[in-house]
Amino acid sequence: MGCVNKILAVLDADSQQQKALNRALHLARLSGAKLTLLLSIYDFSYEMTTMLAAEERDTMRDSLINDRKVWIDDLLEDYNTRDIDIRIEVVWHNRPFEAIIETAIKGDYDVIIKATHQREGIANLFFTPTDWHLLRKAPCLVLLVKEHDWPEHGKILAAIHTTGEQEHHQSLNQRITEAAQEFAGWLQSDVHLVNAYPGAPVTIAAEIPEFDTGSYRESLKESHRQALAEHGEKFSIPSANQHVHEGLPEQVVPELAEELDAELVVLGTIGRTGFSAALLGNTAEHVIERLNCDLLAVKPEGFQSPVKV
Incomplete structure (x- = not known):
């Protein structure tokens, strides 16, 4: 993997707290990377104003985009941006996740940084939010930011999968x-590694009384321990x-x-599509809902985003 040279930070127009901006400035200062601040905006009423000619609608839209750029400039006055190469980009798009991914692809960014928020209720099982789309479809690293600080001499937890000999794993x-x-x-x-492995299937113990569950579990654990050690x-x-x-x-x-008080968890995510993805999500999505720290999602080598530019 290459170094992080270009960062795309997604601003939140509806929040007083700009967690992604804080994290992006911190990372840019540490890594020397160039930073672009992205805001995706859309107002359906502008598109439905039939009283106006297309040219007038474009003028109104451009005016709104310029207003948001001024808002970002004002926002940056409260931050230390010295020695950081910063660009501002405001785009008009009715699907924020597509705006983010399209910008990431066009600009060949190495990491997308976005704040994530607590979600409640069953609706999120069917209507996946922007961060879920990014986990599945973004072509680069995705850093989803929560509340946990990034102290020096902290711990980073990398979750890997040691079962099988498949080359892609x-x-x-x-x-x-x-x-x-790198982070x-x-x-x-300090980097810590974790590997989770499944326990002995209950059905085997029920169907085969002489099956030694304890021995099986120890053997399985040792196999994973050796693979992780290698x-x-x-x-x-x-x-x-x-x-x-x-x-x-x-x-x-x-x-x-939580036990390690890790500041960052790093894991792999493989995109899914269709109803199964909307209903079930994937491991990265289930993990982040339970984390109290940031998550860095890594795509497999050669991953191609399904979002077209």
Whole structure:
């Protein structure tokens, strides 16, 4: 994976707190990356104003875009932006996630930074918010920001998947760990590895009384421990920073992140489409709802965004 040279930070027009901006300025200062601040706006009433000619609608829309650019300039006056290369981009788009991804592709950005908010109710099972779309479809790293600080000498938790010998798993594990170490270098943090593995199926114990569940679980844990140790050795990550836990990733990862007081969790995400994605999401989406810290989502090598530019 390459270094982070270009950052795309998504501003929140409806929030007093600009968590993504805070994090982006911090990262840009540490990494020396160029920073673009993006605001996606849209007002349906402007498109429906039939009393106005197309040219007049365009003029009104451009005026609104310029107003928001002035708002961003005013916003930046409260921040230390010295020595940071900052661009401002305001786009008119009725689907914010597409605006973000299109901008990321056009500008060849290395990471998208966006604040994420607590979601409530069953509606989010069917109407996926912008951050879910970004996790599935963004072509680059996605950093979803919560409330946790980024202290120096903190901990970064990289969640990897050691089951099987599939080449795509090994490649994604490598990308996840490289990203974790890159951020750890900037933040002067320690990298920890975690691997969650499934327990013994209850049906086997029920159907085969002589099946030794305890022995099976120990053997499974040892297999994963060895695989994690081999992976950790490649990146010089000490055994004390390697964690193998039985259970689902969406349970194991947030619990360990809280136990370590991690400032950042790094994991892989593979895009899904269709009804199953809307209903179920994927591991990254289930994990972030339980995290109290930032999440950095890493795509597999060669991932192509389904969003067309």
